[in-house]
Amino acid sequence: MELLRNRPIGIFDSGVGGLTVVKNVCKYLPKEDIIYFGDTARVPYGNKSRATVIRFTHEIMTFMMKQKVKMVVVACNTASSFSLSILKKTYPVPVVGVIDAGVERAIRFSSKGKIGVIGTSSTIFSQAYEKRLAKIAPEYGLISKSCPLFVPLVENKLINDDITYRIAKKYLIPLTKKGIDTLILGCTHYPILKNVIKKIMKDVKLIDSSSAVAKKVKKMLKHMDMETSRRNRKSRIKYYVSDDAKGFCGIAGVFLREKIKAKKVII
Numbered sequence: 001m002e003l004l005r006n007r008p009i010g011i012f013d014s015g016v017g018g019l020t021v022v023k024n025v026c027k028y029l030p031k032e033d034i035i036y037f038g039d040t041a042r043v044p045y046g047n048k049s050r051a052t053v054i055r056f057t058h059e060i061m062t063f064m065m066k067q068k069v070k071m072v073v074v075a076c077n078t079a080s081s082f083s084l085s086i087l088k089k090t091y092p093v094p095v096v097g098v099i100d101a102g103v104e105r106a107i108r109f110s111s112k113g114k115i116g117v118i119g120t121s122s123t124i125f126s127q128a129y130e131k132r133l134a135k136i137a138p139e140y141g142l143i144s145k146s147c148p149l150f151v152p153l154v155e156n157k158l159i160n161d162d163i164t165y166r167i168a169k170k171y172l173i174p175l176t177k178k179g180i181d182t183l184i185l186g187c188t189h190y191p192i193l194k195n196v197i198k199k200i201m202k203d204v205k206l207i208d209s210s211s212a213v214a215k216k217v218k219k220m221l222k223h224m225d226m227e228t229s230r231r232n233r234k235s236r237i238k239y240y241v242s243d244d245a246k247g248f249c250g251i252a253g254v255f256l257r258e259k260i261k262a263k264k265v266i267i
């Protein structure tokens, strides 16, 4: 029988953005197999309601259970904000989201105790970051800002474009006036815009939740004694999407810096 520890890690997102998490999981856990699902037929989640996002994530979790994964990483900030606590209670595998990892890292870096978070409209509306911070470090302050145009800018490959810089200034200059020393990039796509964001948030430490969650997954697998015992072959990554794979594979390079193949599935 296949060992539980040698099963793949499931990672899912509303679309292509979760590949920032895949990249970091590969970096910190190079031996683990991965099943990735991008809900490209229904992206974006960032402007959808709680009930809709919860329904979508249950459908994806059912798919993940059929794939016999040993753990699921909810790479999407919007899905983590709305669904994580429910998914954790419903499924028989550990489910990890990006919110906790980002908040925990921000606390470690913030010296003044003033943290900022940027994300999609739904993530900011959910107040998931505020709730988490209030639970683990209530003495810290959080200032949040939604940046809804960042996702389409990245997906249209306008990464270092002047228009992106101008929009970033509009979103972020108000944040620079609030005295934050740490900024959580609370959306899968925002690490891709790090250079532009850094130009405006000069002395502010940027927290990339995708690397924070990968490190957390590594720690958890070790703690649970669930790391793969396979040593003699390269890890396998399978990519699944809910719409035609062409568009997904076209933009995947921006996130992964390599070409991939994906398969369309109906979930």
Ligand code: DGL
Binding pocket: 013, 014, 015, 017, 018, 043, 044, 045, 046, 047, 075, 076, 077, 078, 079, 120, 123, 151, 186, 187, 188, 189
């Ligand atoms: N993956 C989403 C997130 O991190 C961004 C894209 C979307 O709106 O679906 O919130």
